[in-house]
Amino acid sequence: MPMSSLLEQLIDALRVLPGVGQKSAQRMAYHVLERDRAGGARLAAALASAVERVGHCVRCRDFSETEVCATCASAGRDAHQLCVVESPADRLAIEQATGYRGLYFVLQGRLSPLDGVGPRELGLDTLAARLAEGEVQELIVATNPTVEGEATAHYLAQLARQHKVRPSRLAHGVPLGGELEYVDRGTLSHAFGSRSEME
């Protein structure tokens, strides 16, 4: 193959990124080399530092380069509310979309016994210890509405009740701006069954 071997290595390495196949990897490599070598060097450095130095917060398990992350360390957050999410991306989505001022707990996964993911892998012992401290009053369960996410939600609700903490979950139903015609049957059926009286 008469191609620069460093270039081949770069194209190959780019495929580690999600959604990047051979063609996109080629395009990315060529773009960086042709147009933005400084940006490429910055990316290489940022990636190397992040991979080496970003760990997990000991309180909430979210990504953090310090032992306790900025959110958990903040005095401005309400420690009575704890929102449990599956991933850092979910946490970020909630943080950006809502005015939530409580704290988070990031499972970094969901219960999936067949894949060997049990309560221990999700740090639920840490979560139980946290609930036992007595400060948390409401556990907001924000796992994804998938089969595994629902099972995880069920488990979390039981854990909360064991510690006399009130579990709550996000509302499910027709998305705002959605058209009934295009909403999937499960969601529509749920939304229909959970209808509320109009004032």
Added chain:
Amino acid sequence: MPMSSLLEQLIDALRVLPGVGQKSAQRMAYHVLERDRAGGARLAAALASAVERVGHCVRCRDFSETEVCATCASAGRDAHQLCVVESPADRLAIEQATGYRGLYFVLQGRLSPLDGVGPRELGLDTLAARLAEGEVQELIVATNPTVEGEATAHYLAQLARQHKVRPSRLAHGVPLGGELEYVDRGTLSHAFGSRSEME
């Protein structure tokens, strides 16, 4: 913003890649940190090396980490044919799709006077010197069928004729597997005008 700052830097740096916006950059950063730190480290290293060490071949201007690239240095290629393309990606596409065994010349752009891209920026002095050597017999012009690509093709054909080299260009027409109904008017009109007799 209560997010790890190394993580923020990484997300920001990923946006240097073409087609990667804020959301994709987040997804990529999370994916690498959650699932594949080894791959991330490999990408950082490959990117750093490529940005620093991949230069251009002095013969064909394609990317190369050596002074003369493997294709130009190869004894197995036909030095009588020279195919001129706009970018390394175009060169690679031709190399992968066709059985072409001649050499290449990569313009790294196209004539675009308004953007300050003239013959010098495209290395056309180097190309002229190459044609003057007398070894090249056919100059295959494979610029893109855009306005600027066509202007560049016209210029290249003149250059070839000045050096008594035969210029040729890729056939244009209806793509194989394309449906006439969906082919753009310009292409269809060209293909109609350039129809050939059936045997």
